[in-house]
Amino acid sequence: MKQQGKKKATIYDLSVLSGCSASTVSAVLNGTWRKRRIKESTAELIRSLAEQHQYTANLQARGLRSSRSGLVGLLLPVHDNRYFSSMAQTFEAQVRSHGKCPVVVSACRDPQEELATVETLISYSIDELFIAGATDPDSVHALCEAAGIRHINIDLPGTKAPSVISDNYQGARMLTQAIIQRFGAADPLLPEELFLFGGRNDHASRERIRGFRDIKSELLGRDTDGSIQPTGYSPNMTQKAFEAFYAREGKLPRGLFINSSINFEGLLRFMAQHPHEAFTDIVVGCYDYDPFGSFLPFPVIMIRQDTESMLAKAFELIEESRPAVKIHLIQPELVHPRTALNGPLDSIRDIDA
């Protein structure tokens, strides 16, 4: 019973075919037919016709009428790193399990683009929006609020909507401590040998810097001037920062706290320009987990942010009618060098393996 190039079947087509009215067809096919006291046999007839003619509802029409779309959005800064791509992966799984349709879009950490993108999503009447790593969550909130769309911040908090973020302060403490302890008592790390590279002036970076400084002072006695080298979230800027440091000092610091895997890529670019031997004794801590990063030829300690729990919590909150506007902290996990963790892909069954 192929559709020979014809248009898609509508409830009106089925209405004619079945001899019922369009509203009856609609009720049968969207599940509200019992409420409308439609005969089982009528429903059966319509259902079989629908199947024969491969009926599928026009979701734009439904959305227009009901002003809901069944779409759930995830706004990402970028796709292309493991933190956000694994977030997208688990997001999709969760949304699907709720019977909705996931939509993932990135806005390149550009406030303008964020707002424009969200406006577009709103114009499609998305039902809910998960705002991950937005540079300006509160403006996004304003748009959602005006449109009556439930929304929640992830990864970077806002002040107007509930937020689920990882505990950057604790994570940074753990990571910094692990870096320091990696150096044995024989040749302990000195305060002036421990630096933090990467990040910008966002909540996550600030908290990580605070954790870094606190634990550094606790364990090494003091923090040092210029131990923080913000570079934005750009590999190239980070590379330049390392080049500058190297030109100035003739070596890399032995202890490196790197704010994200994106910044870590900047370190790679630096390394590609220099002989391997120039930094065999360094210890890197990276506030992000990447399985390949964990196996590099120097000790790499990583933080894995728990995207599963973050999203689970976010889903829980977004279901509430009036969730409190507060920040929920999710504990991240310290990952020792040479560790290959399972990820969201592992829950996918592979067919003909």
Place this chain on the structure above:
Amino acid sequence: MKQQGKKKATIYDLSVLSGCSASTVSAVLNGTWRKRRIKESTAELIRSLAEQHQYTANLQARGLRSSRSGLVGLLLPVHDNRYFSSMAQTFEAQVRSHGKCPVVVSACRDPQEELATVETLISYSIDELFIAGATDPDSVHALCEAAGIRHINIDLPGTKAPSVISDNYQGARMLTQAIIQRFGAADPLLPEELFLFGGRNDHASRERIRGFRDIKSELLGRDTDGSIQPTGYSPNMTQKAFEAFYAREGKLPRGLFINSSINFEGLLRFMAQHPHEAFTDIVVGCYDYDPFGSFLPFPVIMIRQDTESMLAKAFELIEESRPAVKIHLIQPELVHPRTALNGPLDSIRDIDA
């Protein structure tokens, strides 16, 4: 001029406010007003009212009427690896530059899920669909065809729609050759030391295997039985394959062709279970590029598939009215060990770096 919790403004609201008809308002706001010979001053008035009241078009209504949505879809197998996430990143940029709205969804390499997802997208009247790495492109084609949606295959070819894929045969030859040549004349690689792990029975894997076998025979004189170890696209299956091999042979092969970064993660999991020293002399070729993978403590030669060119070609083809149903091969790039390439993120301006 805040919307104090009111509904969003519609053309009817603006129609009342301006004293014009709704169709005039519509024409002004969607750009067809010159064709409708509407006075500049009228247009100006309506535009300013629209701005005052923060009018944004209801895209579901527009889509319903015009049976187009402005959405362009990308169907991915998975989000969570660098190949597909960088494809998503590039895709978004390209779609945006065409003034459309990108929608990226993954279907987990599950034929059922692929079809269901595409049906959903069709129900939203997406305008175009890029089908990347689908397990069953021809069934997806059937759906698109029936719905009159322009579509194109990427990464894995179909037989019913034009396809843009990377030249897996050539890429595999290059990669295999590079692995072999990495071993000096002093201690050359023997045919029985070179294996291919990963992949399944899809077009890409078959072509890569063919390239692998051909060049292996050419350079090393022969291929060996059992040199192909398909494991699906699952880290765990791949890990198990390595464990089995290791249990059997007491070591890893010195030359390893790994079908994708996902399979490479399986190797990492294997390595995490074994001392580093157990495989210092191996050379890995991976048919995928991952910046961190390139810097591992053994030589890793990678293939970077040219997603930019693939997508550019795909966009070009999809604009054509009746593109030929043929396969377009895009040359991939060989990436030597310790190389950090630029990616799609580099074209994003970082704000407050």
Place this chain on the structure above:
DNA sequence: ATTGATTGCACCATCGATTGTGCAAAAAGA
């Protein structure tokens, strides 16, 4: 002052589904 062309816009059907309301026919009760 007519006629004809042009300008500027209003009217209305339409896209496909949802939903409140109303009304016959059938069943139940008197």
Place this chain on the structure above:
DNA sequence: TCTTTTTGCACAATCGATGGTGCAATCAAT
């Protein structure tokens, strides 16, 4: 048999935007 209740469904308005058609009012030409 006549009312009352229940069953089963049809009708029609509606969501917001689009685009074909038609018709006054203005202007130009004779």
